[in-house]
Amino acid sequence: MNPSDLVITGVGMVSSIGIGRDLFAQSLLTGRSGLMLMEDIDTLSDEQKSTDYVVRRYRYCDGEVRLDPRTAVTAPIVDFDAKQFVKPRKALKVMCREIQTGYAASQLAVHDAGLDHYLPAELEADPDYRHGGKISSDRIGTVFGSEMLYGPPAELSDAFAACIDEQGNVDTTPFGAAAMRGITPLWMLKYLPNMPACHYGIVINAHGPNNTITVGDTSGPAAFIEGCGYLRRDIADVMVVSAVGSRLNATRALFTEDQPLASVCDPIAWASRPHAKDADGFVRGEAAGSLVLETSESARLRDRKPIATVCGAASRFVPSISFKTNERTAEIRPDAGRGSTAAIVTAIQGAMQQAGITGEQVGAIVGHAFGDPIIDACEREAIHQIAPNVPVTFPAGLIGHTSAASGMMVLLAACICVQSQQVPPVPHAALCEEGLNVSDRARPLEKPYVIAIAHTSPGNATAVVLK
Structure with missing residues (x-):
């Protein structure tokens, strides 16, 4: 199989500049920025005001609390409602925000590819599924790019409090027992890096290749390359390839970065300015992206015009x-x-x-x-x-x-x-x-x-x- 025998037939995005291909493309081609001051918190949803978001917007300096210019500008996803995408809704209980956005982006990509009619896949599908039948479960897979997913600090606040004695001294010995008593038994399922691929693989009944790649910023393209490998080896016809990540999570923000944070500038939209002569760091953002990758023969048999050829x-x-x-x-x-x-x-x-x-x-x-x-x-x-x-x-x-x-x-x-x-x-x-x-x-x-x-x-x- 030649590399050009692989095509992209659908894309889906959940980002600060748009949810779905049309809005994302419009913003991208007109240069509309998704950056905003965290001071504009009133424009965000109640969920986005939660402690999942960066809490270090202020610092104590010279006897007063001041806005921290290093964390004041972010690029959050707005107008996102996971209930519009996740079915059954009870699954939301075991989905952190990144899993929700990853699920939504995948759903959007599948819809964009015109695959709704063929899914969920079936174990005993008609081999000619592209002409009215369902996709065979063993011929569709999911491979996602992901990372460590973190919960908000407040989820473990009681466990932290248990480590402080009456004199204010810290003893970490009680932490484990206190945490086990204070968190739900399903807590870990909300934050496992492989859960985005798992959830979406289940909903479309994909029994083909399933994997999660965690290699930092290249996780998404690495997952894409692996998806290409599955198709070339003829162990799948269709792959849903996605990636999700966030630098807005408060717990994530507490870790030491090996890259500098951008300062506030005027206009705010230019705080993130790659390759600029005066660039001084990155702006924290969040996003999920997905694409449907399939063989050119698969796309041809269901009369689907590719978006791009690989x-x-x-x-x-x-x-x-x-x-x-x-x-x-x-x-x-x-x-x-x-x-x-x-x-x-x-x-x-x-x-x-x-x-x-x-x-x-x-x-x-x-x-x-x-x-x-x-x-x-x-x-x-x-x-x-x-x-x-x-x-x-x-x-x-x-x-x-x-x-x-x-x-x-x-x-x-x-x-x-x-x-x-x-x-x-x-x-x-x-x-x-x-x-x-x-x-x-x-x-x-x-x-x-x-x-x-x-x-x-x-x-x-x-x-x-x-x-």
């Missing part, structure tokens, strides 16, 4: 300096050592070689850059080496850093680029480093191939070529 994909690892030395820092300095240009270059080369194309045939590159000037510089150098004059865009400028979903959002943005035949704008293009072919307006896609790249601080990188 021409090549590659994953590479070349350790960054910080990974090799185990000296991780969020400081912005030349020797910080985050990111790996070599990994990005070799991933792009591998995907292009599989696709059988050169840089002259590429119409656009959708980058993963998110505002960390150290990591962004690695991506910029890789682009200069492979395709220096190709138009570039980067969705993180509109949706912030969405953690394990970030690579998938890049891949979905590439799908929109292919389908619309436009290169999305970069609103802060005037601020970008010299040498990048960026524009603050949407441009025609003048060449047929689009490359989506994603990469991590330790040195993993993926590249996917679509047509």
Whole structure:
């Protein structure tokens, strides 16, 4: 099977710039940002005001409480109601927010692909299911990109309180017993990284390949590459490939970052400005993205026009300096050592070689850059080496850093680029480093191939070529 025998027939997104393909595409192509000040909390739903969201918006400084400029800007998903997507609704009791958004994005992708009629799959399906029957259960699978999923600190507040004696001293000995008494027996099911794939696999009755990939920002594209492998090995006809992530969760925010946070700026929409000369960090975001991947024969037999053809994909690892030395820092300095240009270059080369194309045939590159000037510089150098004059865009400028979903959002943005035949704008293009072919307006896609790249601080990188 050739790489071009695989096609994408449906996409679904739950993001700060839109839920569903139409809204996401409209925002992407017009440069509408999903960033907002957390001071605008009244615009969010009651669920979004909960402790699941970043609570460190303020800090104590010089005798008074002040807004913390490092955590004041975020890119939350608004107008999301999980009850519109999750069936049966009782399943919501064992779904944290990330599982809910991942489920919803998958549902949207399946609907976008026109698969509603064929699902849930059946064990004894008609082999010619594409002409009125159901999909055979063993010919459809789910593979998701995910990460550690965290509950809000308040869920364990009683257990924490049990560790403080009357004198205010902390003794952690009672924590385990107190936590076991105070949490629901189903608590862990809400936060297992493989539960998004599990829940959606159950609802569509998928008995084919099922897996969860957790490799940071490249989790989504890595899941996509694995899904391609299942189809090439003829152990499935259809794969639902998704990824979900969040950097808004309060517990997640307490962990030490190895990347800097962006400061408040005017306009707020430009707080996330990848490749900008004055970029100072990333904006916390959240998202879930999904696509339906199938063989071209499968799409043809059910008269489904593909959104994009998969021409090549590659994953590479070349350790960054910080990974090799185990000296991780969020400081912005030349020797910080985050990111790996070599990994990005070799991933792009591998995907292009599989696709059988050169840089002259590429119409656009959708980058993963998110505002960390150290990591962004690695991506910029890789682009200069492979395709220096190709138009570039980067969705993180509109949706912030969405953690394990970030690579998938890049891949979905590439799908929109292919389908619309436009290169999305970069609103802060005037601020970008010299040498990048960026524009603050949407441009025609003048060449047929689009490359989506994603990469991590330790040195993993993926590249996917679509047509």
